Amino acid sequence: xxxxxxxxxxxxxxxxxxxxxxxxxxYSTHKGSSYNSYLIEEEKTVLIDTVWAPFxxxxxxxxxxxxxxxxxxxxxxxxxxxxxxxxLPELMRLIPDTPIICTANGVESLKGHHHQDWNFKVVxxxxxxxxxxxxxxxxxxxxxxxxxxxMFEYLTGDNILFSNDAFGxxxxxxxxxxxxxxxxxxxxxxxxxxxNILTPFSRLVTKKIEQFLSLKLPLDMICTSHGVIWRxxxxxxxxxxxxxxNDYHENQISIIYDxxxxxxxxxxxxxxxxxxxxxPEVTVKQFNTAGKDKNDIITEVFKSxxxxxxxxxxxxxxxxxxxxxxxxxxxLNFKKKKAAAFGSYGWSGESxxxxxxxxxEAGFSLLNDGLRILWKPDKQAxxxxxTFGQQCVDDFRSES
Ligand code: FEO
Numbered sequence: 001x002x003x004x005x006x007x008x009x010x011x012x013x014x015x016x017x018x019x020x021x022x023x024x025x026x027y028s029t030h031k032g033s034s035y036n037s038y039l040i041e042e043e044k045t046v047l048i049d050t051v052w053a054p055f056x057x058x059x060x061x062x063x064x065x066x067x068x069x070x071x072x073x074x075x076x077x078x079x080x081x082x083x084x085x086x087x088l089p090e091l092m093r094l095i096p097d098t099p100i101i102c103t104a105n106g107v108e109s110l111k112g113h114h115h116q117d118w119n120f121k122v123v124x125x126x127x128x129x130x131x132x133x134x135x136x137x138x139x140x141x142x143x144x145x146x147x148x149x150x151m152f153e154y155l156t157g158d159n160i161l162f163s164n165d166a167f168g169x170x171x172x173x174x175x176x177x178x179x180x181x182x183x184x185x186x187x188x189x190x191x192x193x194x195x196n197i198l199t200p201f202s203r204l205v206t207k208k209i210e211q212f213l214s215l216k217l218p219l220d221m222i223c224t225s226h227g228v229i230w231r232x233x234x235x236x237x238x239x240x241x242x243x244x245x246n247d248y249h250e251n252q253i254s255i256i257y258d259x260x261x262x263x264x265x266x267x268x269x270x271x272x273x274x275x276x277x278x279x280p281e282v283t284v285k286q287f288n289t290a291g292k293d294k295n296d297i298i299t300e301v302f303k304s305x306x307x308x309x310x311x312x313x314x315x316x317x318x319x320x321x322x323x324x325x326x327x328x329x330x331x332l333n334f335k336k337k338k339a340a341a342f343g344s345y346g347w348s349g350e351s352x353x354x355x356x357x358x359x360x361e362a363g364f365s366l367l368n369d370g371l372r373i374l375w376k377p378d379k380q381a382x383x384x385x386x387t388f389g390q391q392c393v394d395d396f397r398s399e400s
Contacts, residue, residue, distance in 0.1 A: 032172030043132020053086030077102040078164035080109035105149035159220035168224035179232035195302035200333040202245040247336040249305040252283040257310030258319040263344035274389020289321040306338040313351040330362040339364035342371040367395040
């Protein structure tokens with residue numbers, strides 16, 4: 001069912017309340033998500049993006065109830081990932097000659113996913129599409145936000161930016177607009193989305209926003225492809241992105257660890273106490289990576305100025321939950337964050353060296369050589385951990 005947005009623009013997507021995982025099992029979606037498709041009906045009729053493949057039939061059936069598909073003059077595919085292009089095969093079977101507007105990279109990735117030779121019409125930044133009634137779409141390529149094919153478009157007259165994934169969030173709501181939902185939940189999902197998906201592209205985020213702002217176009221709404229439409233003060237999410245893209249951190253130190261027989265957990269707790277004693281202002285949080293959601297932990301890493309990572313030694317290495325999250329952290333290419341490693345051991349004790357190496361490889365600046373404790377920490381070893389926490393605060397101060 002279509003829902004009106006503004007003038008002749010309507011939402012015609014799918015709200016997916018059941019979604020728990022996205023990108024396979026890589027991204028947790030505690031609040032579900034939505035796949036937002038938009039219909040513009042001026043003298044020309046344009047469909048912007050579709051929905052995820054499992055909802056293709058439902059989407060096309062809904063669309064057919066709303067409009068004669070033959071009336072669609074253009075389909076815009078802002079991004080080929082199948083949460084947006086998934087209904088294209090179903091749709092294009094019915095209107096095979098309708099042009100699909102996308103970037104040059106979009107042709108490659110749409111063909112790569114769907115193996116169809118549709119009637120692609122390639123656009124680049126600054127190209128326009130006349131819709132009649134004095135309105136135009138202006139296209140803006142947005143490579144690596146977050147795929148090479150990504151694209152935005154701006155609708156003149158209604159002052160709407162269609163931004164695809166950028167400024168979106170995995171958040172299901174029956175209310176379309178940002179001012180109608182729980183603001184804390186919304187911000188939580190926005191920062192999680194940025195931290196887990198956009199962090200590696202922060203330099204490009206800054207450049208793209210500066211480029212868009214330099215055009216001095218009025219902005220009434222940002223229509224994203226996931227979650228709510230930014231209607232009330234749409235600049236707020238743009239400002240947040242500028243802040244997050246600028247090597248964001250809060251006054252927070254996160255301790256992430258896994259443990260076998262609680263020795264490394266005891267270390268984590270004592271280190272946290274040492275940090276809090278040395279700096280009563282700093283927020284200290286602990287996460288056992290085996291039991292907590294990894295995407296939520298990544299969001300906490302994003303918010304942290306320093307991260308202490310702990311694992312006991314197993315074999316000659318580290319526990320798998322820590323290894324997994326370190327792999328993800330490396331891929332996200334965090335900048336200007338500090339780190340240190342710790343862990344318990346029984347004999348050879350390689351974990352701290354392994355972790356320090358992984359942290360360096362991930363671009364963190366090491367505060368120190370880390371802390372190893374033999375067997376389960378006794379009172380003296382616990383004091384050593386407490387002192388290590390204090391030392392990390394001192395090291396942070398002297399390096400800042
Ligand atoms: Fe929402 Fe990159 O797909």
